[in-house]
Amino acid sequence: MTLEALLSPRLSLCHLAGSSKKKLLLNIAQAVAEQYPQHDSDIIFNQLIARERLGSTGIGEGVAIPHCRLPGCEHPIGVLCTTEPAIDFDAIDRQPVDLLFVLLVPEDSEQQHLDTLAEIAALFSNSQVRDKLRQADTSDALYALAIDSAAAA
Template sequence: MTLEALLSPRLSLCHLAGSSKKKLLLNIAQAISEQYPDLDSDTVFNQLVARERLGSTGIGEGVAIPHCRLPGCERPIGVLCTTSPAVDFDAIDRQPVDLLFALLVPEDADQEHLDTLAEIAALFSDSRVREKLREATTSDELYALAINSAAAA
């Protein structure tokens, strides 16, 4: 699945507020619920937190990819965020996170979930992509940079 199919300008959130991992996940869940009213923000939040309890989705280099399968979700949904300041996310390299890509997929989308996670992780493994995204000053710019970076990859 392409990044453009996963992400929308309204779910590209530059400088998302949040002083902790849980607060960031709550704000992401609320943003998703605003764009997809059929998805309850409490359910989204609880599923994201449940996944984090299995192990941090902080993959290092200031990046986290919180994700979950979600009952009632009809198609994969992505949320791209930058934060300022960076937040402790229990990442594998112990570095705080300032770049997140949250992914929600339908409950039965096992292989698609894994494939999409691998594509996102590969994109964020490129230091040039991470730097470009961190330099975005508006949500529209963040969205455009992400789509262009994915298309060039």
């Protein structure tokens, strides 16, 4: 699945506020529910937190990829955001996170979920991509840079 199919400009969030991992995930859940009113922000938040309890989705280099299966979700939904300041996310390298890609998928799409996570992780393993995304100063710029970076990868 292409990044362009997962992500929308409205869910590319530059400098999203959040003083903790939980507050950040709550803000993301609320943003998703605003764009997709059929999904309840509390359910999204609880699913993301339940996944985080299994182990942090902070993959290192200031990046996290929170993800979960979402009841009632008909197609994968992506949220890209930067934070300012960086947030403690219990990442594997113990570095704070300032770049997140959240992936919400239908409950029954296990293989697609894994494949999409691998594609996102590969994109964010590129230091040039991370640097470009961190330089975005607006949500529109963040979206455009992400789509361009994915197309070039």
